[in-house]
Amino acid sequence: MKYMMLAYTGVADWESMDVTSPEFLAACEFYENLNTELTATGELVLTEGLADPSFTRTVRKQDGVPVAVDGPYAESKEVLASFAILDCASHDRAMAIAARIVDAIGDAVEVRPIGVDPTAEPEK
Numbered sequence: 001m002k003y004m005m006l007a008y009t010g011v012a013d014w015e016s017m018d019v020t021s022p023e024f025l026a027a028c029e030f031y032e033n034l035n036t037e038l039t040a041t042g043e044l045v046l047t048e049g050l051a052d053p054s055f056t057r058t059v060r061k062q063d064g065v066p067v068a069v070d071g072p073y074a075e076s077k078e079v080l081a082s083f084a085i086l087d088c089a090s091h092d093r094a095m096a097i098a099a100r101i102v103d104a105i106g107d108a109v110e111v112r113p114i115g116v117d118p119t120a121e122p123e124k
Contacts, residue, residue: 002045002087002114003094008078009107014053030104038086038097047084078108085114 018024031047038044057068088094091113098109 001089001091001094002085003091004112004114005084005086005094005098005101006080006110006112007082007084007101007105007107008110009081011077011079013107014079014081027105034097034100043086043088043093043097045085045087047082049082050080053079081107 035044035047057070059066059068061067086094086097088097094111098111101109
């Protein structure tokens with residue numbers, strides 16, 4: 001089953017990010033190693049970091065017409081920083097990978113099954 005992993009970071013952390021800091025470089029190394037591992041197991045489908053939220057636009061219907069508005073969403077305390085699509089043998093495996101990311105990086109990772117009945121319970 002495919003899963004989308006959405007990685008979030010705090011707005012203050014995003015805005016103060018120093019791409020030369022040891023912490024940032026360690027996070028990059030962790031992700032590179034994890035991506036290599038998940039590619040080797042055949043579980044990695046796609047992963048990408050996302051641009052600064054200031055570049056994001058959301059299309060909403062206003063007065064019955066689709067209109068592009070600034071920003072990804074209403075006020076938020078977190079930034080969607082990256083996503084990955086994995087093809088895992090089980091829900092438990094997807095959750096274990098997410099736990100490794102949270103353990104190494106510290107930020108939240110949301111795990112969503114893809115292409116399933118949205119009202120169905122995920123397999124355990």
